[in-house]
């Protein structure tokens with residue numbers, strides 16, 4: 599079977615996109631891990647499939663490179679919407695997308711007639727531990743101390759439809775995420791695992807962030823993680839409610855407005871191709 603795919607990236611957080619409306623796309627672990635492999639496959643942080651929705655315009659399913667399915671993907675949904683427009687699956691400039699964590703509304707952004715990115719209503723940040731989920735003896739986990747490998751970290755845990763725990767540090771450069779990341783990803787506090795963001799506050803409108811993603815490891819960027827990092831910075835009084843988040847792959851503009859989080863950023867086509875399976 600030959601499958602058409604498009605490789606896209608949002609700030610270097612790259613996924614393989616398939617039109618799952620006009621093609622039958624396997625969604626098993628073996629297929630996803632193979633195509634995501636950067637030596638034996640196409641290479642990516644995972645896979646995203648465009649599907650029909652009986653409730654909204656389209657449905658997004660997103661898988662990490664280890665084959666695990668995630669509830670939501672911020673960088674991915676910007677590219678998802680661009681894919682729909684570029685492949686003429688819809689001519690709408692504002693799309694209602696069904697995700698596993700509910701409805702997300704995406705407004706495409708254009709320059710010289712070309713779609714270059716999107717502004718996304720990322721919904722309400724969730725703080726109640728039970729809803730994240732996070733097994734903690736308080737209702738919320740905001741700037742709570744936790745010892746890992748004899749070192750004290752302060753965690754602010756937030757769901758953006760997928761679980762995140764945000765840790766503020768003085769210097770991002772010195773962190774060895776390959777060692778540190780899995781200690782939080784597999785921590786018993788998080789029964790469904792967690793995406794872990796390490797944040798360095800530069801000033802009240804600018805933060806830097808690195809991320810160890812559940813199921814994908816360190817990625818160049820994480821849209822939902824940037825939203826969680828911004829909100830954690832605002833909650834802890836380190837920033838205002840509109841922040842530029844600097845990730846390894848570039849910057850996102852994140853704003854907390856009337857109880858919801860808005861994210862704006864790029865969406866880029868890398869290449870198209872066909873795989874035989």
Ligand SMILES: N[C@H](CCC[C@H](N)C(=O)O)C(=O)O
Nearest residue numbers: 668671672673760820821822
């Ligand atoms: N990179 C994605 C997040 C993936 C989250 C995934 N790692 C999980 O929740 O399992 C983003 O831009 O929001």
